[in-house]
Amino acid sequence: MITESLTYLRESDGWVKTVVVGGLLTLLGFLVVPTVLVAGYLVRVLRGTMHGDETAPQFDDWGNLAGDGLRAFAIALVYGLVPAVLVAVTAGLAAAVAGPGPRSGLVVGAVSLVGGLLALALGLLAAYIIPAAVANYAEQGSIRSGFAVDDLRPVLTSGTYATAWVTGFAIILGAGLVAAVLNVVPLLGTVVGAFVSFYAITAAYYVVGHAWGDCRGLELHDGEGEMGAERPAV
Secondary structure, three states, X not given: OHHHHHHOOOOXXXXXXXXXXXXXXXXOHHHOHHXXXXXXXXXXXXXXXXXXXXXXXXXXXXXXXXXXXXHHHHHHHXXXXXXXXXXXXXXXXXHHHOOOOHHHHHHHXXXXXXXXXXXXXXXXXXXXXXXHHHHHHHHHOOHHHHHOHHHHHHHHOOHHHHHHHHHHHHHHHHHHHHHHHHOOOHHXXXXXXXXXXXXXXXXXXXXXXXXXXXXXXXXXXXXXXXXEEEOXXX
């Protein structure tokens, strides 16, 4: 699956243009709107791969792309708020108990450590849930589906999804290491790193999309994009 995910973009028509556009949007992600557009593209990747499509989508129909991206962004934001709020609460508690003396310093350190570990754990949990939540939105088309516990629970607790998530995480981590090496040359690292990151996250969502389709037993598209055989749910 790793090999297929890494060749997914490269074996699709117009892949150079797709990578160029995706890389530029990733590079300009600090402007928020480009990030929303990349999120919309990832929704398209999920929507296709969960039905077995092996041809990567293109950047077109920008209105629908932005709509998908905005909803996916909102879903991710909601899940990401819990760790962020916990960090803020921990910082507030640490400030409240701060005072003179070594004992106060120990209390502050303990509060910060516990809060930091909880925030890390919840952050990883959010990172684990978000791709599945966005996949459920991609399948059903409703933002509420991103929070549908009955749909998400069986997928999130399956070995198929867990393996896919770890695989995708490894791909993104590998891209991050490549970008870090490229940062030896600052401008080169920033620019090329954005393109590498886009390529990697697309490959990661390819893996997640296939896992989602397997877990949900979704119908496969035939060669012409029509629904064909149905695969059994995992």
